[in-house]
Amino acid sequence: MRGQSAKFMLNNKQIAGRFDLLAKLMELHDENPFKIRSYANAYVSLRKLEGDLMTMGKEHIAAIPGVGSAIADKIEELLSTGEMKTLKKYQDITPSGIQEMLSVKGLGPKKVKQIWKEMEIHSIGELLYACNENRLMSYKGFGSKLQEEIKDRIEYFIESKGKYLYAHLHKHADDLVTWLKASYPGQLFSLSGDIKRMMPEVKGIEILATIQIEADILSDQSFVYNDEKACYTFNGFPVYIEVVTKESFYWELFKRSCSESFLSYFEANNTYFESESAIFKKAGVHFIPAEFRENIDTITLYKKGQVPRLIEVTDIKGIVHNHSTYSDGLHSLEEMAEYVRKCGFEYFVISDHSKSAGYAGGLSEEKVLNQIREIETLNAKYGDGFKIFKSIESDILIDGSLDYREEILKQFDFVIASVHSVLNMDETKATSRLIKAIENPYTRILGHPTGRLLLARPGYPVDFKKIIDACASNGVVIELNANPQRLDIDWTLLPYAMEKNVLIAINPDAHSKESIHYINYGVAAGRKGGLTKEMCLNTKNLKEFKEWVKS
Ligand SMILES: [Zn+2]
Ligand SMILES: [Zn+2]
The missing domain is CATH 1.10.150.110 (DNA polymerase beta, N-terminal domain-like)
Structure with missing residues (x-):
C-alpha cells in the first residue's frame, strides 16, 4: 500500500x-x-x-x-x-x-x-x-x-468550451423556437438574452418559455439532456430555458434582452404587457429592436421621435473586399464575380492580398497587372449593369507604409489597407503605424482595424479616437469586417465614427463564394452600433459608388 x-x-x-x-x-x-x-x-x-x-x-x-x-x-x-x-x-x-x-x-x-x-x-x-x-x-x-x-x-x-459565435448558433436557435411553438400550441416561446441581442459571442441558446419542456420530446435525439453540460442541448449546443407565467412573459423577455443601463429607464411596477411594443408604448418611446437596446442615450432619441433608419441587409448594393485564387481565395475571380452578380448585387470589389503577404499568396506586380487585364475583359462583357472594381488589400508594413510602388498603386480603383503582421506593438506605435497608412493618399478603406479574432486572440491595441479622427480628416472609410470571427471594427465604436462623419464599409472579406453572405453578420453588428444606411459605404448604388471611387 x-x-x-x-x-x-x-x-x-x-x-x-x-x-x-x-x-x-x-x-x-x-x-x-x-x-x-x-x-x-x-x-x-x-x-x-x-x-x-x-x-x-x-x-x-x-x-x-x-x-x-x-x-x-x-x-x-x-x-x-x-x-x-x-x-x-x-x-x-x-x-x-x-x-x-x-x-x-x-x-x-x-x-x-x-x-x-x-x-x-x-x-x-x-x-x-x-x-x-x-x-x-x-x-x-x-x-x-x-x-x-x-x-x-x-x-x-x-x-465545447462554453462560448459560441452567434453565427454558428442562430440558425439552430431559430429552428428550436419554431419547433417548440409547433409542439406546444398556445404557449409562448422566444429567444432571449445575448442571442436575442445578437451579441457576437453568446453562451448558448437562451429561451424564455411559459411551459416546462418535457425531457427527450424530440425522437431524433437532437434535443437531449446532457449530463456533462448540466443542461439541455440542441444539435450539441447548450440550451438554457427559463419558464415564466404568461402574464409576465413580455416583461421578463424585455428585461433579459437589453443592457442594464438601458433597462434602468423602464419601471417595473406593472409587469403585465401584451407585447414588447406595449412596454415601449407605455414609456412613450418608439419601439427599439433588441439588438439596439444597449445605450441609454438611444432612448432619449427615440422618445423625441428621432428614430434612425438602421441599416438592413437589403440595403447592401455591392460586395467589397474579396479574395480570389489570385491570392488565397477558393474560387476564381470570374466565379466570385458571377456569384455576386447572380445574388443581385450591382458591383464586386476584388482586393486580393498584396505582395508582402507571402503566407497568403500575395500578388507580385506582374500578377497585379494580369488581374487588372482580366477584370477589364470581364467588365467589357458585363456592360453597364454590373462592375468589378480593381482593389488590393495592401499590407500595412511595420513603418506604416503601403506595399507597392506608386506606379502600381495608381492602377487600382482604390486601396484597402490592413495590418496582418507584427500585431504585438504597443498602443503608441500601433496607433502611429495605422495613422501613417490612413494618411497615405492611396488608402481609401482601413481594413479590419484591430486584427482581433473572436474566441481566439485580442485585437491590436490602438487609440480608437485618434484612428477615427485620422480617418475623418483624410476621408478614409473604416471597414466593419463582417467575418463572424472578426466583426472588426467593434460595434461599440460606431457611434463615435458616425459622429465624426466617417463612413463604414460592411465587408465580408470573402475567401469563397458563399462567404459573401457574412455581410448578414456585419449588418447585425452595424445595427447594434446604430449604423444607418446613409453612413454605410456599400449601400451606395453603382452610380454613387463610381462617384465615390472617383472622388
Ligand atoms: Zn485581411
Ligand atoms: Zn482580406
Whole structure:
C-alpha cells in the first residue's frame, strides 16, 4: 500500500493522460524517439490497467508490461506532489495555444508541430481562421479535405468550451423556437438574452418559455439532456430555458434582452404587457429592436421621435473586399464575380492580398497587372449593369507604409489597407503605424482595424479616437469586417465614427463564394452600433459608388 504517500487523488485514466501529453510534447520538441515511445507505451498500458494505481506498490507498478521503474517513479512523484517535473518542463516551453491544439481530436504532434513552426500559428482560433482562408492547403501533407476536417474539429472544440459565435448558433436557435411553438400550441416561446441581442459571442441558446419542456420530446435525439453540460442541448449546443407565467412573459423577455443601463429607464411596477411594443408604448418611446437596446442615450432619441433608419441587409448594393485564387481565395475571380452578380448585387470589389503577404499568396506586380487585364475583359462583357472594381488589400508594413510602388498603386480603383503582421506593438506605435497608412493618399478603406479574432486572440491595441479622427480628416472609410470571427471594427465604436462623419464599409472579406453572405453578420453588428444606411459605404448604388471611387 502506498496510502501515506499518495496525497493526490488521480484515477488511472488521468495518470495515463499525463504520459500521453508528455509523449506528445516531447515529440513537438524533437526529443529522443525511444523515450517518446516508452511514454506513449506507458499511456496505453496504464489506460487499460485493471487495478487502481493509487493503491498499488511501486514494485507492482514497475512490473506492469510497458511501464518499468523509471515510469513508476514518475507515477509516485505525481501522486505525492500532484506534479511531474519532466512534464512541467515541456509545458513551460510550449505556448498554451499549442498545448490546447494537441487536445483537438485528430491533431497529432506531427501536424501541430508543422502548424506551429512552419505556419507560425499559435492558437486554435488562429488556426480556424487560417482554415477559412485556405491557408493550410498550401503546406505539405495538408489537402483541402484535411483542412475541412480540421476546421470541423476546431469548431466543435471551441463550441465545447462554453462560448459560441452567434453565427454558428442562430440558425439552430431559430429552428428550436419554431419547433417548440409547433409542439406546444398556445404557449409562448422566444429567444432571449445575448442571442436575442445578437451579441457576437453568446453562451448558448437562451429561451424564455411559459411551459416546462418535457425531457427527450424530440425522437431524433437532437434535443437531449446532457449530463456533462448540466443542461439541455440542441444539435450539441447548450440550451438554457427559463419558464415564466404568461402574464409576465413580455416583461421578463424585455428585461433579459437589453443592457442594464438601458433597462434602468423602464419601471417595473406593472409587469403585465401584451407585447414588447406595449412596454415601449407605455414609456412613450418608439419601439427599439433588441439588438439596439444597449445605450441609454438611444432612448432619449427615440422618445423625441428621432428614430434612425438602421441599416438592413437589403440595403447592401455591392460586395467589397474579396479574395480570389489570385491570392488565397477558393474560387476564381470570374466565379466570385458571377456569384455576386447572380445574388443581385450591382458591383464586386476584388482586393486580393498584396505582395508582402507571402503566407497568403500575395500578388507580385506582374500578377497585379494580369488581374487588372482580366477584370477589364470581364467588365467589357458585363456592360453597364454590373462592375468589378480593381482593389488590393495592401499590407500595412511595420513603418506604416503601403506595399507597392506608386506606379502600381495608381492602377487600382482604390486601396484597402490592413495590418496582418507584427500585431504585438504597443498602443503608441500601433496607433502611429495605422495613422501613417490612413494618411497615405492611396488608402481609401482601413481594413479590419484591430486584427482581433473572436474566441481566439485580442485585437491590436490602438487609440480608437485618434484612428477615427485620422480617418475623418483624410476621408478614409473604416471597414466593419463582417467575418463572424472578426466583426472588426467593434460595434461599440460606431457611434463615435458616425459622429465624426466617417463612413463604414460592411465587408465580408470573402475567401469563397458563399462567404459573401457574412455581410448578414456585419449588418447585425452595424445595427447594434446604430449604423444607418446613409453612413454605410456599400449601400451606395453603382452610380454613387463610381462617384465615390472617383472622388
Ligand atoms: Zn485581411
Ligand atoms: Zn482580406
